[in-house]
Ligand SMILES: [Zn+2]
């Protein structure tokens with residue numbers, strides 16, 4: 180099985196069964212999926228990809 184990475188530019192999290200798909204890309208969380216336009220600084224996985 181190949182692991183995929185979250186499509187959020189700064190996010191290093193891997194995505195699998197819980198991936199959120201948007202525009203053909205896979206994201207690890209809703210925050211990443213919307214490009215952190217909600218003002219979130221991270222994805223809930225201890226990374227600060229939204230900063
Ligand atoms: Zn992340």
Ligand SMILES: [Zn+2]
Nearest residue numbers: 185190207211
């Ligand atoms: Zn992510």
Ligand SMILES: [Zn+2]
Nearest residue numbers: 187190211228
């Ligand atoms: Zn992110």
